[in-house]
Amino acid sequence: MPSTDAPTDTPWLDAAQQGVWRSFLGGVTVLMDQLDRDLRTQHDLSMAEYEILVRLSEAPDRSIRMAELAAALAHSRSRITHTIARLERDGIVERFQCSSDGRGVTARLTDHGFTVLERAAHTHVRGVHDYLVAQADPADLAAVGRVLESVRRGLEGRHF
């Protein structure tokens, strides 16, 4: 039941909103899970790794600085360091000192990394299409985009 309640009074959700939230949570869980599993079993890549490769592949010189990667993917710097370290060990990415900023490190996609990405992309895109895009009415899909974009904007630069 709503109203004056706790620390500061809590905006309880009505039944419809609760339903949306539950569907959202369930759908997201199952979707991310499946996409991740597909990439892992078929290409030995996690979704996080795959997303990094995508960003790198689109960037000029196929390279991006660590902090920018972190910001773009909303991952912690530490996570990016660990992940890039793994990718480097596997010859998918290389790391080098940034010339303009002595602290900076730039990650670049290797040629091998690029071909790995090319192959993985088929799997991933098929997944996104089959599990999400094909399930949804196009107008609903657009709504999903709007909502989540606005969520991201509302939350960006928080992280404490």
Added chain:
Amino acid sequence: MPSTDAPTDTPWLDAAQQGVWRSFLGGVTVLMDQLDRDLRTQHDLSMAEYEILVRLSEAPDRSIRMAELAAALAHSRSRITHTIARLERDGIVERFQCSSDGRGVTARLTDHGFTVLERAAHTHVRGVHDYLVAQADPADLAAVGRVLESVRRGLEGRHF
């Protein structure tokens, strides 16, 4: 570019669909992250733990069998075992043998667990409201519910 390409030909996404997918991914990442962090810092609970408590609290006798929990949350059995073990150690949940099925184990929310949940709910619900519900046009929100519900149904009982 589309068409005859790979293993079996891949249904590439157009620009709008890609945009939706990117917003989706970014929004989900940042949203889940923030909700999780809120619960962790203020109540020492992960979202996964919180979700378990919610389900238990709604069930008759505040108890559910492990496998049902796993199915309801789309988590692996193993994950449920570990998580419940932690919650049991903290006195939030208790575990006992199921009478009807010799293999079965039932988890029940303790009284203490219930009060923990009551407090955490304020934080969580406020988060869902502020970060998601308040950001979105109600019609768009309904669309989100429809889409993700259909995603879940399309994918349920996969897990291999």
Added chain:
DNA sequence: AGCATAAAGTTGAACGTTCAATCAACACCC
């Protein structure tokens, strides 16, 4: 009944993420 198979749950190791601490390079500024 008796054997094979499946389902429920647990276990421990491996892996990936988080968190706090650390170090180096840059920026400011008085």
Added chain:
DNA sequence: GGGTGTTGATTGAACGTTCAACTTTATGCT
């Protein structure tokens, strides 16, 4: 121009999830 604070990146430990075994109990078949 030498503190003071900030930003970029890394490190290692702690934590949580996954994965592949494994145990136990139930189910199905003939």
